[in-house]
Amino acid sequence: MTPAHQGPADMDRSRPTPARIYDYMLGGNNNFPADQQAAKQILAAVPEVRDAAWANRGFHQRAATWIANRGVRQFIDIGSGLPTVGNTHEVVCRVSSDIRVVYVDNDPMVRLHSETLLEGQTGVAAILGDLRDPDTLLNHPELRALIDFSQPAGLLMTGVMMFVADGSNPWRLVSGYVAELAPGSYLSLSHLTGDHKSPQAAAGFQAVFDTATEHLYLRSKTEVERFFDGLDLVPPYAGAEPGLSYAGLWGAEDLEAADTDGSRWLYCGVARRP
Numbered sequence: 001m002t003p004a005h006q007g008p009a010d011m012d013r014s015r016p017t018p019a020r021i022y023d024y025m026l027g028g029n030n031n032f033p034a035d036q037q038a039a040k041q042i043l044a045a046v047p048e049v050r051d052a053a054w055a056n057r058g059f060h061q062r063a064a065t066w067i068a069n070r071g072v073r074q075f076i077d078i079g080s081g082l083p084t085v086g087n088t089h090e091v092v093c094r095v096s097s098d099i100r101v102v103y104v105d106n107d108p109m110v111r112l113h114s115e116t117l118l119e120g121q122t123g124v125a126a127i128l129g130d131l132r133d134p135d136t137l138l139n140h141p142e143l144r145a146l147i148d149f150s151q152p153a154g155l156l157m158t159g160v161m162m163f164v165a166d167g168s169n170p171w172r173l174v175s176g177y178v179a180e181l182a183p184g185s186y187l188s189l190s191h192l193t194g195d196h197k198s199p200q201a202a203a204g205f206q207a208v209f210d211t212a213t214e215h216l217y218l219r220s221k222t223e224v225e226r227f228f229d230g231l232d233l234v235p236p237y238a239g240a241e242p243g244l245s246y247a248g249l250w251g252a253e254d255l256e257a258a259d260t261d262g263s264r265w266l267y268c269g270v271a272r273r274p
């Protein structure tokens with residue numbers, strides 16, 4: 001496990017952040033009392049939330065591996081989160097050792113820990129950036145140095161667009177990123193939903209983020225599907241039609257075991273840019 005780090009001196013530890021709450025849910029120790037308190041409040045409203053976090057993380061890893069197996073050799077992982085077991089570059093490098101990965105996150109703790117993790121590694125970079133500012137992000141010199149926009153890339157946006165308000169037009173942001181990528185690129189995206197959930201559980205989940213650094217927005221299946229407009233969704237598992245699935249089901253071999261209550265908090269999909 002990564003040792004706890006106090007983070008930059010000027011960092012606000014009193015407000016919970018999505019990255020540190022998620023780290024707590026996954027059993028990490030890169031979080032502070034405010035994050036732990038927030039995570040416990042979420043657990044009280046949604047007892048299966050740890051399972052949801054693991055279902056999402058499993059989807060992230062299976063989808064990245066699947067995309068690498070299609071021959072894609074470069075990845076942009078936006079809203080990458082704190083380093084955990086099975087980081088993107090570790091997972092895709094099992095497919096090929098010549099894969100390049102750029103991590104992007106707006107939480108300073110993420111960059112700090114990623115720098116430590118990536119020290120001495122070539123072909124991997126971690127940049128501090130806000131996805132709501134695509135121009136700055138896409139023109140970042142470290143990203144430009146590793147990503148060749150004339151070649152297909154894997155754009156990973158798992159568990160992140162739910163922190164972007166409708167007012168920032170999250171759909172236009174995602175389609176803007178995809179438009180920069182070469183044909184044959186892939187988008188992998190997952191998103192929390194309130195569909196088929198008790199209104200109390202959904203409200204309790206969202207309320208915790210009212211005092212966090214980002215608000216949380218649960219979206220319906222139709223709203224999540226819109227992120228893939230103009231792209232070719234792939235079947236989530238053998239025998240399925242192309243489309244979204246719950247997080248645990250994507251790429252699952254044992255569908256019954258994967259179809260858990262936690263998994264049903266997230267829709268996910270992988271789609272190819274024609």
Ligand SMILES: C[S@@+](CC[C@H](N)C(=O)[O-])C[C@H]1O[C@@H](n2cnc3c(N)ncnc32)[C@H](O)[C@@H]1O
Pocket residue numbers: 018019022056057060078079080081082104105106107110129130131132157158159160163164214
């Ligand atoms: C729930 S974690 C998901 C981590 C990882 N993608 C995964 O699926 O396992 C959400 C991450 O998105 C990051 N994030 C939230 N809003 C962001 C923004 N506007 N720009 C960049 N990153 C953001 C958070 O800091 C956090 O690390």
